[in-house]
Structures are given as C-alpha cells and as structure tokens.
Amino acid sequence: MNKMPGKNKAAYPFLIIAGSLACLVALSQLNISFSFKDFQFRKLDMLSDLRTSSPEDHTNRPALAGKTGDGRPSAADSTVTVKDSTGAVTVLPNPDAHHDFMSYTGIMQYASAQYGEDAAGMNAFFHALAELKAGKRKKVRIAYFGDSMIEGDLITGDLRDSLQQFFGGQGVGFVPITSVVASFRTTITHTFSKDWKDYNYKNSPPSSIGLGLSGHTFIPGSASWARFAPVKKPRLDKFDEISILFGPTVGTGVTVNDKGYTLSGNEEVNRMDLRQDTGQQTVTIKYANGTASPFYGVCFETDNGVYVDNYSFRGISGVELGHLSADMVRRMQQERHYDLVVLHYGANVLWRPELTDYSWYQRPMKKVMDSLRNDFPATSFLIIGTADKSYKKGDHYVTAPGVEALLSVQHDLAAEHGTAYWNLYAAMGGEGSMVKWVESDTPSANKDYTHFNRLGASKVASMLYKAIMDEYRQKNNIQ
Structure with missing residues (x-):
C-alpha cells in the first residue's frame, strides 16, 4: 500500500507532546486559582523546581511584619517602626525574623505600626510585673479567655498559683x-x-x-x-x-x-x-x-499580687467575643483593669479534622482582634496557638491536617495586631503529641484526643508559666 504524501505518522507523538506543552505554558500564564472541596488548583510554575520559592509566595500572599508571604521568617522584615503615646518613633525587633513560629516553644512578641510601642507584644504586662515586684504598684490582672480547655479553672488555676507564688497575691479572681x-x-x-x-x-x-x-x-x-x-x-x-x-x-x-x-x-x-x-x-x-x-x-x-480571671465558655471559637459591646469592655477595664488579655481557642475551630482552609475563621477573628485592641488600648495580648488534636484515620490516631493550618492563621493574627504568640502545639511536642499524651502510662489528656485532663492542664500551665517567666527575666535582665 502506498503512503499518502505529507503524512509522517512517526511525527505524531512529538506533535502531541509539543501541543500539550504549549497548552500548559499558556495555562501557566493565567493568574487564576480555584478549589474543589479541600483540593486547591493554583497557577502553574514550570520552573518551580529551580526556585527557592515560587512567585506565588511573594505576589499573592500578604506579607505581615517580620515574615515572608509563606509565613516563615524573613531577616529583611526583622524590624517595624512604631510611635509611642508621645509620638516618638522607635524601631522594634520582630523575633519572627529569628524563629520558626511552627516549631518555636517560647513566646514570640510582635510590634505593629498600627499600635504603639507600649502595646507591642507583652511589653506593658512585663513592665507591670516589674513594677509589682518592685513595690511600685499593688496589682496585676490577667483576663484569660478560652473554651472548654480552661473550664473549671483548668490551666488558669495552676498558672495563677505559680504567678502568685512568685509575685504575691491571694484569691481566685472573677x-x-x-x-x-x-x-x-x-x-x-x-x-x-x-x-x-x-x-x-x-x-x-x-x-x-x-x-x-x-x-x-x-x-x-x-x-x-x-x-x-x-x-x-x-x-x-x-x-x-x-x-x-x-x-x-x-x-x-x-x-x-x-x-x-x-x-x-x-x-x-x-x-x-x-x-x-x-x-x-x-x-x-x-x-x-x-x-x-x-x-x-x-x-x-x-490587696496586692497577680490575679488570673478565668473566662471560659464551652463550645465557642473566640469569634463570639465580637458580641461584647465596646462600652461594656471599656467600663470593665475601668472597674477591673487588665494588664494582659490571653486568647486560647482552637478546639472548636477544628471541628472538621481534614479541613485546611481557615479563611472563614480568620476574617471574623480579625474583626474581633481589631475591636479588642481598640477597647483595651494599653493592654498586652497573648494569642495561644491551638493544642494538638488527633482523629482516627484507619486503625490509629494521627494529628489532624487542620492543626498546622489553624496555627498559621493564629500566628498571622498575632503578627498583624502586634501581640505575643505562644505555640501550644509545639510546646506539647508537635505532630503526634496528643496521641502520646493520651496513650502514655500516665495519661495527660482524655480519650477524645482533644482535651487535657487535670494532669495535662497542669503541665500546660507549667510550660506557659516558664515561657512567660523566661521572657520576663530576659526583658528585665534577670538571671
């Protein structure tokens, strides 16, 4: 049989490959992304394996103070310029330039250009503690907000006791x-x-x-x-x-x-x-x-000392704090002044273990933080990153994929609002730590693989107290 002129079948595979490649290159130039359920389709980067980071890291993600677009440390953004109450300009360090927020077990402090130097990180709180220790003031108060993780005075009771041992005080507070x-x-x-x-x-x-x-x-x-x-x-x-x-x-x-x-x-x-x-x-x-x-x-x-008020509310995510009126909060601050506000949430945000997109939570929580920062203008804030949470996958328990995704959101809120941040997940031991806490010979958490028992709550309080005191001693040059 004679071959028809101009039809070289041997070239077909090459033409198919070349055509497919041309389509992929064309698609890579479209700046679009969409998702289906938990799977995210993003712009194609043909040279991604040759880059240290993709263009998306620097163009599509907002960079917060002290970190790159992917949430990791950036030495270039290691400082932020703020003004204090007198208008004086100060350049403050952002520790995230030196620490990986996903693994660091100490307290990370942030400054934000939107808030003054006095309100950066936990500066005001540590100053208040130093004045209390020196006899220059009588009381320091902490408002500790959380969900069922702290109900019954869990965590807060042991934290209060440790602080009162060192700084003085007697009483359970609110x-x-x-x-x-x-x-x-x-x-x-x-x-x-x-x-x-x-x-x-x-x-x-x-x-x-x-x-x-x-x-x-x-x-x-x-x-x-x-x-x-x-x-x-x-x-x-x-x-x-x-x-x-x-x-x-x-x-x-x-x-x-x-x-x-x-x-x-x-x-x-x-x-x-x-x-x-x-x-x-x-x-x-x-x-x-x-x-x-x-x-x-x-x-x-x-008449003196440190007081930790437990504001637990079962089943909430922290967004509910947005229902509090500004007048009530400000008046409460006049009647019962708080030097530190702690926000400890996460268990009820992780209601779907495999969910990794928490933008639905970040948006309203940002509004809550904006309001609280305005209503407590001279108060320090500490955001506590969620604890590990495990779920059953197959025949064993593993860390929920959403844990690190939520930690990233909580960290971003801290960095953006110039507050302090403490990663409880990292302090517990990171991935798989909740399983160890539950299944150890002396369990520190309950069989729901979410909540601490009394022993575990005491351990968390001890770790938090140490983290606070390490920063306090460093801030005040105490050995």
Whole structure:
C-alpha cells in the first residue's frame, strides 16, 4: 500500500507532546486559582523546581511584619517602626525574623505600626510585673479567655498559683454568678439557686440587656442566691476583698451574709466592694427586692499580687467575643483593669479534622482582634496557638491536617495586631503529641484526643508559666 504524501505518522507523538506543552505554558500564564472541596488548583510554575520559592509566595500572599508571604521568617522584615503615646518613633525587633513560629516553644512578641510601642507584644504586662515586684504598684490582672480547655479553672488555676507564688497575691479572681462546671472546679466552692436567668452567647438577651465580659449576664428570680466558700489550698483558703460586678440598676436590694445592701449605678459595669469579716468565710449573696438588675459575677482578691480571671465558655471559637459591646469592655477595664488579655481557642475551630482552609475563621477573628485592641488600648495580648488534636484515620490516631493550618492563621493574627504568640502545639511536642499524651502510662489528656485532663492542664500551665517567666527575666535582665 502506498503512503499518502505529507503524512509522517512517526511525527505524531512529538506533535502531541509539543501541543500539550504549549497548552500548559499558556495555562501557566493565567493568574487564576480555584478549589474543589479541600483540593486547591493554583497557577502553574514550570520552573518551580529551580526556585527557592515560587512567585506565588511573594505576589499573592500578604506579607505581615517580620515574615515572608509563606509565613516563615524573613531577616529583611526583622524590624517595624512604631510611635509611642508621645509620638516618638522607635524601631522594634520582630523575633519572627529569628524563629520558626511552627516549631518555636517560647513566646514570640510582635510590634505593629498600627499600635504603639507600649502595646507591642507583652511589653506593658512585663513592665507591670516589674513594677509589682518592685513595690511600685499593688496589682496585676490577667483576663484569660478560652473554651472548654480552661473550664473549671483548668490551666488558669495552676498558672495563677505559680504567678502568685512568685509575685504575691491571694484569691481566685472573677467567678460568674452561676456555672455549668461549678461542681468540677476545685479552686473555689460554688453553689447557687436554679432560678437565675442566664443570658449568654448561645441564648441572646433582649436588646435592653448586654452581655458581661464572661459572655454571661444573670438576672435574678424572686428567691435567687449564690454561695461561695474558700477551699483548703494555699492562697485560696480565705476571702479578703470581695467585689460584686453588676449592670445598670435603679436600686436593687441584696443581702450579703444576711446584711442588707442597695446596689446602684447606671454604667454598663458597676462594682460594689466589701471586706470579708475574718470570722465568717462563706459568702452568700441573695436577691432581696427592687429591680431585678443584671449581675455578672463576684471577684475574690487581697490587696496586692497577680490575679488570673478565668473566662471560659464551652463550645465557642473566640469569634463570639465580637458580641461584647465596646462600652461594656471599656467600663470593665475601668472597674477591673487588665494588664494582659490571653486568647486560647482552637478546639472548636477544628471541628472538621481534614479541613485546611481557615479563611472563614480568620476574617471574623480579625474583626474581633481589631475591636479588642481598640477597647483595651494599653493592654498586652497573648494569642495561644491551638493544642494538638488527633482523629482516627484507619486503625490509629494521627494529628489532624487542620492543626498546622489553624496555627498559621493564629500566628498571622498575632503578627498583624502586634501581640505575643505562644505555640501550644509545639510546646506539647508537635505532630503526634496528643496521641502520646493520651496513650502514655500516665495519661495527660482524655480519650477524645482533644482535651487535657487535670494532669495535662497542669503541665500546660507549667510550660506557659516558664515561657512567660523566661521572657520576663530576659526583658528585665534577670538571671
């Protein structure tokens, strides 16, 4: 059979390959990306294997202070210029230029051009601690926000105890009027009547009632009461200074250990201070008469030292803090000044273990951070990166892919807002650490491979205390 002229079949494979390559090159010039479920299609880079980093790393991702577009250290961005309250310009270091945030187990501090030098990292907090130690001030307070990881005063109880051993102080700090974990808490004995109406993040109050800083507001019934008693532990075995925090009222009658008082105040947060009689330790607060006004909680302190207030709320991600009114937060800061705000969330964000895109969380959380930074203008902030969380894959448990993705988001929030950052996941031991904590001979976490038990919570508190004290000593040149 004769071959037709001009048809060289031997060239077909070459033409197919050349055509396919031409199509790929053409596609590589389109600056588009899209995703299907958890798989991400991105712009093709034909020379990616020859580069130290792809063009996408530097053009499509926003670079935050002290880090490259891929979230890793950059010596070129190792400083940031900020102004203090007097307008003086200062160039501050960003430690991320020297540390990998995904593996570093110490506290990383950031400065942001949007906030002053005094509010950078934990500067204000460490300054307050130094003044407390030197006798130049009486109290330093920490507001520690979190989810079920800290309920029942887990982590915060041990952290408070360690700080009070070193800096002084006695008392558990803020306690809400009622609590779903009151029977579980070991740092105070707390009982209450069942007729309090609890408005909270998950049970929105009417427009006339705002939420307290704990995310709860309590309205008394006709026979409502709450009782508090100290426990037989160092620094928790007696009450000294007692403060009742409540909302606006035109006259609410209460009794405290059968002695009558009238609450008054038209601010979002009001405070009535009492001093406990040395002969009577239990404090019983009863609603007596008048307007059934909002109650927030009771605080227990002495006249000096460090106080850590536990603001736990089960099942939330931290985004819910955006429901707090600016007026309430600012008024709370006037009545009960905080030198450090800790944000410890993550377990409820990792609801789908294999999810790795947390932009849906980062956007609203950025707004929360913006608001909190404005409402606590001179306060230090510490964002705690999520703990390890494992899920069953096949016949064994492994670290959820979303853990490191969420850590990156939390780190970015810290860097962007000039706060401090501590990676709990790295401190635990990184990948696979939750499995070890659960399955060790002496377990430190529960079989849900998410929550710490009391031993584990104490270990976390010890690691956090060490990280804080390492920075404090370095900041103040203490050996």
